[in-house]
Every structure is written in C-alpha cells, then in structure tokens.
Amino acid sequence: MKKFLQIALGIVTSVGGFLEIGSVxxxxxxxxxxxxxxxxxxxxxxxCLIFLVEMSGxxxxxSKHTIVDAMRERFGFPFFSIVLFGMVLVAFMVLVAxxxxxxxxxxxLTGIGFPWWAIPVSFVVWLLMWKGxxxxxxxxxxxxxxxTICFVVAAVKLHPDWHHAARGLLPALxxxxxxxxxxxAVSILGxxxxxxxxxxxxxxxxxxxxxxxxxxINRVIAFFGMSFGGVLSMAVLVTSAxxxxxxxxxxxKFDQAALLMTTALPRWGFYLFxxxxxxxxxxxxxxxxxxxxxxFAQGFGWNWSESLTPSKDARFCLTYTxxxxxxxxxxxxHIDPIKVTMISMxxxxxxxxxxxxxxxxxxxDPIYLGEHRNGWISNSVVGIVILISxxxxxxxxxxxxxxx
Amino acid sequence: xxxxxxxxxxxxxxxxxKPPTPAEQMDSILSWIGTAGMAxxxxxxHTTPDTYTxxxxxxxxxTLGQISKDLLESPPAMVDTAAxxxxxxxxxxxxxxMAALISAKDAPDFARQLDSLRTDQKTVKALADSIxxxx
Numbered sequence: 031m032k033k034f035l036q037i038a039l040g041i042v043t044s045v046g047g048f049l050e051i052g053s054v055x056x057x058x059x060x061x062x063x064x065x066x067x068x069x070x071x072x073x074x075x076x077x078c079l080i081f082l083v084e085m086s087g088x089x090x091x092x093s094k095h096t097i098v099d100a101m102r103e104r105f106g107f108p109f110f111s112i113v114l115f116g117m118v119l120v121a122f123m124v125l126v127a128x129x130x131x132x133x134x135x136x137x138x139l140t141g142i143g144f145p146w147w148a149i150p151v152s153f154v155v156w157l158l159m160w161k162g163x164x165x166x167x168x169x170x171x172x173x174x175x176x177x178t179i180c181f182v183v184a185a186v187k188l189h190p191d192w193h194h195a196a197r198g199l200l201p202a203l204x205x206x207x208x209x210x211x212x213x214x215a216v217s218i219l220g221x222x223x224x225x226x227x228x229x230x231x232x233x234x235x236x237x238x239x240x241x242x243x244x245x246x247i248n249r250v251i252a253f254f255g256m257s258f259g260g261v262l263s264m265a266v267l268v269t270s271a272x273x274x275x276x277x278x279x280x281x282x283k284f285d286q287a288a289l290l291m292t293t294a295l296p297r298w299g300f301y302l303f304x305x306x307x308x309x310x311x312x313x314x315x316x317x318x319x320x321x322x323x324x325x326f327a328q329g330f331g332w333n334w335s336e337s338l339t340p341s342k343d344a345r346f347c348l349t350y351t352x353x354x355x356x357x358x359x360x361x362x363x364h365i366d367p368i369k370v371t372m373i374s375m376x377x378x379x380x381x382x383x384x385x386x387x388x389x390x391x392x393x394x395d396p397i398y399l400g401e402h403r404n405g406w407i408s409n410s411v412v413g414i415v416i417l418i419s420x421x422x423x424x425x426x427x428x429x430x431x432x433x434x
Numbered sequence: 435x436x437x438x439x440x441x442x443x444x445x446x447x448x449x450x451x452k453p454p455t456p457a458e459q460m461d462s463i464l465s466w467i468g469t470a471g472m473a474x475x476x477x478x479x480h481t482t483p484d485t486y487t488x489x490x491x492x493x494x495x496x497t498l499g500q501i502s503k504d505l506l507e508s509p510p511a512m513v514d515t516a517a518x519x520x521x522x523x524x525x526x527x528x529x530x531x532m533a534a535l536i537s538a539k540d541a542p543d544f545a546r547q548l549d550s551l552r553t554d555q556k557t558v559k560a561l562a563d564s565i566x567x568x569x
Contacts, residue, residue: 138486139483139486141486141489277468277469277472280462280465285469285473285486285489285490286465288482288486289472289473289482292482296476297481299481300482300483
C-alpha cells in the first residue's frame with residue numbers, strides 16, 4: 031500500500047512539475063506559427079526524457095551516487111569543471127526565465143510590470159528553499175501544479191481534428207520559414223529534455239534513500255509521469271493552434287500567450303493560465319535553484335541536502351542564495367524573460383551532448399550499476415534523440431541569428 | 435586560439451544579421467492586430483480584466499507603430515505606400531482609442547471600434563498578401 035501511494039504521488043508530482051515557462055512558451059509558439067506540425071518534437075522529447083529520468087533514478091538507487099558525484103569521480107575534476115561551467119550557465123539562464131515567468135504572471139494579474147516583481151519573487155523562492163524541506167518542494171508545489179491539467183481541458187473543448195493532429199506526430203519538413211521551424215523544434219527539445227531535471231531527480235532519489243527495490247517504482251513513475259507531462263505540452267500546442275493561429279497571432283510577448291485559453295474556457299481561462307504559469311514557474315525555479323546547488327555541492331564534496339538545516343550545509347545554502355540573487359538582476363534590467371526562455375531552451379538543446387554523453391558512459395559502467403546497467407534500447411533511443419537535437423541546434427541557431 | 439576563432443565567428447554572425455523582410459514585418463503587424471482583436475473580443479465577453487486588456491492594447495499599438503515606422507522607412511516596391519501608411523496609422527490610432535475606452539468602460543463604442551479593427555485587419559491582410567506575392 032505504501033509503495034502504491036508512492037507511485038501515485040510520484041506520477042502526480044511528475045505531471046504537476048512537468049510544465050514550466052519553457053515548455054509552455056515553446057509549445058504555444060509552435061502551435062501559433064506552425065499548427066500541429068511540431069507535435070513530433072514534443073513526442074520525441076518526451077520519449078527521451080522518460081528514458082533519461084528512468085536512468086537517473088536507477089543510477090542513484092543502485093549505485094547510491096548522484097550523477098554529478100559519479101561524474102566527477104569517474105572522469106576527474108578537469109572534465110567535470112567543463113560540464114559544470116556549461117550546465118550551470120544554461121541552468122542559470124533557465125532560472126532567470128522561470129523567475130521572469132512568475133513576474134510576468136503577476137504582471138498580467140495585477141498590471142504591475144515584471145521588473146518590480148523580481149526582488150519579491152526571488153525572496154519568496156529563496157525563503158521556500160531556506161525554510162522548506164525536499165518533500166515540501168517535491169510534492170507541495172508539484173501538487174498545486176496539477177492545475178496545469180486545465181490545458182488539456184481547453185484543448186479538448188476546442189474540438190481538434192484528431193486525425194490531422196496525429197499527422198503532426200510524424201516529423202515533416204516545413205516549406206516556408208525553415209530556420210524558424212528548426213529553431214522552434216530545437217527549443218521544444220531543449221524545453222523537454224532538461225538536464226537539470228536529471229540532476230534533481232537523481233539527487234531526490236538519494237534524499238529519499240532509494241535502493242534497488244525502487245527500480246520498478248522508478249520505471250512506472252518515469253513512464254506515466256513524463257508521458258502525462260508530454261500530453262500537457264501537446265495540449266498547449268493544440269490549444270494554441272486552434273485559438274491563436276486563426277487570429278494570426280505569433281507569440282513574441284507573454285501578453286499574447288495569456289489569451290491562449292480565453293476562447294476555450296471563457297469564464298476562467300485567463301486566470302487559469304496566469305495561475306498555472308505562476309505555480310509551474312515557481313516549481314521550476316525551486317527545482318533549478320536546487321539542481322545548481324546540488325551540482326556545486328556534489329561536485330566539490332560539500333555537505334548537501336535540502337532537508338538539512340542551513341547551519342549544517344552552509345555552502346550549499348550560500349550557493350542557491352547567490353544564484354537566486356544574481357538571477358534577479360537581468361529582470362531588474364528589463365530583459366524580456368520570453369527572449370531569455372527561447373535562447374536558453376535552444377542552448378539547452380545545443381549543450382545536451384555535454385550533459386548526456388558522460389551520463390551514458392556512467393549508465394554503461396558495471397562498477398556503478400553491475401547487472402542494472404543500460405541495454406542497447408536505452409542507449410540507442412537517448413543517443414539518437416541527442417544527436418537530432420544537436421544537429422538541429424547547430425544548423426538552426428546560426429540561421430535564426432542571421433535571419434534576424 | 436580557439437577563443438579567437440569563436441570571437442571571429444561571432445562577429446561574422448553578428449555582421450550577417452539582416453533586418454526582417456517587408457513580408458515578415460507585415461506578418462508581425464498582422465500578429466499584433468490579431469492580438470488587439472482577440473484581447474478586445476475577450477474584454478467584451480468579460481473574460482479578461484481591464485488592466486491586462488488595456489496594457490495589451492497599448493503594447494499592440496506601440497509595437498504596431500514601431501514596426502510600421504521601420505517598414506515605411508524603406509517601403510516595399512510595387513505597393514501603394516500611401517494606402518499602406520494610411521491604414522497602419524489608422525489601425526494604430528484605433529487600438530490606442532480602444533485602450534482609452536476601457537478606462538471609460540464604454541463597451542458600445544469599444545464594440546464599434548473592434549468591428550472597424552476587423553475591417554482594417556482585412557485591408558492589411560490583402561496588402562500583406564500582395565507584398566508576399568511580389569517578393
């Protein structure tokens with residue numbers, strides 16, 4: 031019974047914690063600009079994420095190591111420091127975007143511009159980290175995040191042509207706007223396959239003291255949780271294709287995305303969107319701040335645990351304090367969070383090999399995993415998706431820059 | 435050495451950045467007119483708050499004005515520039531007026547302006563199609 035409850039909670043929190051400003055913005059932009067044509071990017075991103083999350087949980091449950099800890103041990107500090115620099119830089123940009131997402135949600139609800147919210151929002155995130163436990167962050171915010179299911183309700187209420195939508199699940203080339211199509215596809219992949227989620231999940235498995243008996247539970251949570259999360263992203267894309275595209279709206283600003291559900295859910299759509307984004311971005315901001323701190327603490331061998339009091343892991347707490355403070359600065363300078371989101375998602379995709387290839391080596395290492403190491407299916411699926419993301423990023427990012 | 439190469443590559447990319455084409459600018463203009471129309475329609479149905487709708491209309495008008503200015507500085511060939519200028523200016527002013535009507539809570543006049551905005555949208559769409567066809 032206890033394990034059944036853990037599975038249910040794990041799935042529920044995965045659903046609630048899946049959406050954030052990156053996945054919503056990229057899916058909404060894809061739907062508004064290309065209709066259903068980019069559903070395939072969400073599909074392959076979700077499949078890859080299912081495999082990666084399952085691997086992260088399995089790795090920690092079997093080896094009793096976090097990914098970061100093992101990466102430093104296995105590859106040495108010089109290589110680890112390169113990964114650290116790349117991952118922290120990208121995760122920091124995503125954190126700026128998430129804090130900005132909370133600010134933008136409050137902006138559309140109150141009319142007060144997002145830069146004014148930068149400090150209060152950062153303070154609340156910091157306070158939750160300082161006072162909260164891992165359980166509170168993992169379950170509390172993610173349970174509230176279940177409100178994002180409203181995107182599925184909105185998509186269904188707009189009566190999409192399911193046959194037409196299903197065709198979007200097959201990758202196809204776009205005739206016009208090839209660079210933009212590639213860039214949005216890369217951004218969707220970057221938003222779906224977030225390496226910080228792996229570090230967070232792997233550290234969570236250690237925080238929750240998983241062992242080998244958790245492997246089946248981990249598999250169920252990874253599959254159902256991430257699949258439902260992928261469905262939420264697809265629902266955003268479908269809603270956008272049906273509500274925004276017919277009006278010729280191409281999302282440049284958050285104010286435009288806020289109209290997403292006003293057609294399907296006239297009474298509550300606007301408020302549900304704002305609240306969903308607020309909660310989703312808050313959850314993501316907490317997870318990313320934790321992931322960055324885990325990265326530093328595990329990499330440098332400091333004490334770490336979100337469930338310890340700050341006096342027992344001072345350097346861990348100091349790291350997220352500094353990171354959150356720094357992330358507020360670009361917002362105070364009026365840098366548009368939507369632009370930061372799009373750039374950071376594309377950069378995430380471009381840097382995926384840096385995060386994933388060493389992880390694949392670890393997942394095939396018998397010293398850490400023994401008989402539980404990866405099979406060829408896991409290696410192939412993840413390898414192919416990472417290759418596609420990287421090639422698309424290398425081609426489309428320069429084209430998008432040149433195209434202005 | 436590698437850093438130098440990266441710097442040179444970045445400079446080449448930056449130098450290669452070109453402004454958007456007239457067709458892309460017209461798409462952006464249509465997107466903002468669509469935004470104003472959808473936000474206005476939502477306000478009339480009491481589904482969005484006054485502050486958000488007013489700010490979105492002001493943002494639409496401001497962005498539309500900026501893109502129109504850039505577009506008309508080097509107008510696309512074979513297009514009636516005077517007609518383009520007239521419709522874009524009128525549309526931008528209309529959206530500003532709609533934002534003001536929200537403060538006055540004048541729904542009937544707002545609805546009339548929204549109807550006119552739909553007409554403007556069709557005119558701009560026709561001009562955008564002709565620009566795209568000539569590119």
